[in-house]
Amino acid sequence: DAKTTQPTSMDCAEGRAANLPCNHSTISGNEYVYWYRQIHSQGPQYIIHGLKNNETNEMASLIITEDRKSSTLILPHATLRDTAVYYCIVRNAYKYIFGTGTRLKVLA
């Protein structure tokens, strides 16, 4: 299973962009990168995913390096409600393996 490495924690000022990095150097060619977040003890919430191209949706943007060994999740205008643990996941067929995640704290 491909492993992911993320910073343990990050702070971001409200209204600013939050850039959350992830390393996944052992990713295989056909494995997707997924981002989820978990607020308090709620069920993880899907944010975005991608294979090799950059992706954008109403929540966030995902930038994947050309060699696919790392990616960055961008929350363009962080709000207090974005405070959560963010997980970068390399999906393997029939499972999503969670790493340790980044605890993002958005500051007023």
Place this chain on the structure above:
Amino acid sequence: AAGVIQSPRHLIKEKRETATLKCYPIPRHDTVYWYQQGPGQDPQFLISFYEKMQSDKGSIPDRFSAQQFSDYHSELNMSSLELGDSALYFCASSLIGAGIAFFGQGTRLTVV
């Protein structure tokens, strides 16, 4: 839109008892995943089912078993409960081709 439904939301059991957790996936989803999240820990993959067959297995104790039924709902059976089994248990479902897994709100199991 319909989401993944888990029941019960809270469950208190004594040591050595048995617990059954249920998961109702989003309609037309063919894959179900189970996760365990201990206090202060990250979700740990337990097991998954695709089209009612076990598709992958993680660090699931032998005391636990699970299955997916003909209506695609799934049950996680936990026997000989231990204090260390106290955790949040999440179920997720997806359409295997589409890939996005949607998680339920979890069942909080407390073993006393």
